[in-house]
Amino acid sequence: MKAAVVYKKGAMPQYSEFPEPIVQSENEVLLCVKAVAITNLDKGKASGKHYSSENDSQNGFVVGSDAVGLLEDGTRVYARGISGTIAEKAIVEKNRMVLLPDGISDATAAALPNAVAGSAMALKFRAGIKAGETVLINGATGFTGQIAIQLAKYYGAKKVIVTGRNEQTLQGLLKLGADEIVSLNQDSESFIARIKEIQDHTPIDIILDYLWGNPASLILKALQGNGSFTHKVRFVTIGAMAGESIELSSGTLRSTNLQLLGSGLGSWTKEEVKLLFLEILPEIFALAAQNKLQVNVEEVVLADIEKAWDLEVSDGKRLVVII
Template sequence: MKALVMTPGGVAPQYVKNFPEPIAGSRDEVLISVKAASIKHLDKSRATGKHYSTKDDMQHAKVIGVDGIGLLEDGTRVYALGVTGMIAEKAIVEKSKLITVPEGLDDATAAALPNAVAGSVMALRISAGMKNGETVLINGATGFTGKMAVQIAKYYGARKVIVTGRNEKSLQSLLSLGADAIVPIRQDDKSFVEQIKKLHAETPIDVILDYLWGHTAELILGSLKGKGAFTHRTRFVSIGSLAGNEIQLSSEMLRSLNLQLSGSGLGSWTKDEMQKLIKEILPEMFQLAADNKLKVNTVTVNLQDIEKVWDMEVSDGKRLVVII
């Protein structure tokens, strides 16, 4: 079968025309014909063995891609998490992790949406326990997942959504998706902190979704720092680390404010929470997208051309999707 394959020691995956077709290993697994699969930071870091879920697990050639859209033998169109890599003509998936894709939702959109839903809804609803009427700050909101998070926070009833980002044009576009206030990252630290402090004073920030970590996370936490009096409780959820994998966090900082600091990712969810994502959250979001209530922007590429664009930076908060 045709597939996108990473070989041990490889620096980039290769398009292979005759990779062995996978075989289901149990009655709980099924073979599907893949039609579309998105390429995310997760896929790229797993491909090179840099993601925490693939450390020391790169001894054999592997098909890339953690999830995608495909057809069952009876023609049913489903979204699935792959037991084997999904950027290939065939893949093995678990029967218990299949979601029927609603009519009216194209393959590219359906393939692009789930990772962004997991990277926003799980943080909002599971890690932060967001409630209707709360104020949400999204740090690094101009990427694909950040744009989904803005829309989903509003859908869940956020009173106010504050967004940060580097790309001024993309940052402004978030206002049309539901953002209420924008804070450019490309300004001096003092101005950035003062702007966050002002917004926090006006409507105290309840939830922070952080896709950047690094210096901007330090600045945001510093802007919330108390002075010995009672402070508003803020739930800070780390989802990504595009601006760096480490920050400096002092004990004094933690003692000065009412802060809940947590992460949202593959290793932080329970089995029950994962089932909630599969059985409840994703079907709801698929239907919202099918009803044009979620704006999803994609760039598509055919499987045979994927090597040419593997390292391409997709701009304006779009998601790259491989059509198979």
């Protein structure tokens, strides 16, 4: 079969022939793959930099973590892969499959799940979002950030504040449901002052952070109290696009009613992952099928994987490989 194969960690995936995977247990099933999104998770695992990266394989490995495709009986599903999924065929888990509704394209269905895991899981299970709360999304101009805006509003957020560097894309987030934008292009003191002002007038309940690094440090500094009572904030880190480390003073933690949490592979419980497949993804696939969720994708074909892998897509689109 044709597949996107990495022969050495850090190398570009190659469009190559690769042995067809073989079902080895009753919990596995063969999927004829139709569409796969290229995510930061996939890129991190291929480079060996993500904490869930595979060990080196002499024969190479197929990239891709999930897929949309057809089962042997023609049923169209989204599923998590056991084998790599950017290939003509993949082995997937029976208990991590979701039937797809009519009205949703293969590309849209492939694009959504990683972003849903990176937003809904944080909102529902880490932050415990309640109707009427205020949510700040740090680094909202990417694809997952855009989905997070829409889901925060769907789950009842009263106000959604977003940060980012791309001024044009930031303005576009207002059409997705964002109520206020804060540019990361301003100097540190001005940014801190703006977050303080927001916190004083419309206290932030939840922060979804996709950047970490210096932007997260600045937000946490802005939240630091002065000895009086403070508003409780649940800060959930989901990504590290701005760096793996932050500067956090003991004074910030001691002076602020702050919960610092993480949301990602390994942090979720088995029950939470089960709910992702049984309830959350089906609900959000249905929203997209009814055109109640805006999903921006750019499509490429498998044969062009080497050119597409590092392709810069504009306006927070998700790149999807069509097979």
